[in-house]
Amino acid sequence: MGLVETQAIVLQTFKLADADKIVLCMTEKAGLVRGVARGARRLKSKFGASLEPFTLIHLTFFEKETRELVTIKGAEIVKSYFQASKSPETFEGLVYILELVKEFAPPHHADEKLFKMLRACVDFLAGAPGRAAAVNAYTELWILRLTGFLPDFKSCGDCGTPLGESFRGQRYISHEGVIWCQNCRKGGAQTLGAEAFELLSSTRREGPGAWSLSFEGASEEGRRVVAETSRRLVRRALEREPRAGKVSASHI
Numbered sequence: 001m002g003l004v005e006t007q008a009i010v011l012q013t014f015k016l017a018d019a020d021k022i023v024l025c026m027t028e029k030a031g032l033v034r035g036v037a038r039g040a041r042r043l044k045s046k047f048g049a050s051l052e053p054f055t056l057i058h059l060t061f062f063e064k065e066t067r068e069l070v071t072i073k074g075a076e077i078v079k080s081y082f083q084a085s086k087s088p089e090t091f092e093g094l095v096y097i098l099e100l101v102k103e104f105a106p107p108h109h110a111d112e113k114l115f116k117m118l119r120a121c122v123d124f125l126a127g128a129p130g131r132a133a134a135v136n137a138y139t140e141l142w143i144l145r146l147t148g149f150l151p152d153f154k155s156c157g158d159c160g161t162p163l164g165e166s167f168r169g170q171r172y173i174s175h176e177g178v179i180w181c182q183n184c185r186k187g188g189a190q191t192l193g194a195e196a197f198e199l200l201s202s203t204r205r206e207g208p209g210a211w212s213l214s215f216e217g218a219s220e221e222g223r224r225v226v227a228e229t230s231r232r233l234v235r236r237a238l239e240r241e242p243r244a245g246k247v248s249a250s251h252i
């Protein structure tokens with residue numbers, strides 16, 4: 001409570017009254033924060049261009065225990081992604097990343113790992129146009145993992161057989177995201193080839209750059225299974241479709 005200084009990424013803004021803005025930010029120290037920026041829509045505002053979506057800022061805000069909305073006191077640009085977001089595919093990819101964070105991050109709950117993942121994904125995608133499909137799948141898997149919705153890929157969900165690299169049999173994944181060995185698989189389970197399994201389980205070890213390269217180097221079938229599986233798990237966690245669309249892997 002009181003005055004908070006933190007790094008933040010602007011997710012969304014809304015107009016308020018004549019000259020103000022409501023700003024939704026993912027912050028490093030306080031999680032998802034919604035704040036009022038007084039006078040932010042005036043031509044000569046002290047906030048300048050800092051409160052635009054996708055901008056990495058140094059944010060100062062005042063928080064009162066009894067209010068959901070904080071008051072934004074200051075915002076300085078650390079890095080602007082305005083130029084990068086002019087590419088339609090990068091823009092679409094960034095919108096989807098922001099949408100996922102908005103959907104999954106609980107308000108006012110600090111999650112440094114989630115913030116770092118968001119910053120890394122936005123930064124990487126802004127510098128690598130054309131990689132949006134890979135970065136979107138990577139972001140889905142990371143967010144699912146941090147919020148407890150990613151299945152445990154280490155062992156069969158029924159018999160507990162270890163399914164790591166040394167496993168030689170066939171792996172399967174259910175619609176609910178349970179991983180099975182060939183003895184335990186039930187009707188409707190999707191075959192999970194070695195390539196897809198490796199991609200789904202390696203986001204913990206790899207950053208967006210390295211993981212995207214592996215994703216793009218995989219077969220069309222491998223990419224399809226990964227993209228569909230991560231999307232299905234997101235839909236299951238939210239119990240509906242996310243509002244923004246994911247960039248399709250068929251663009252590669």
Ligand SMILES: [Zn+2]
Nearest residue numbers: 156159181184
């Ligand atoms: Zn089993």
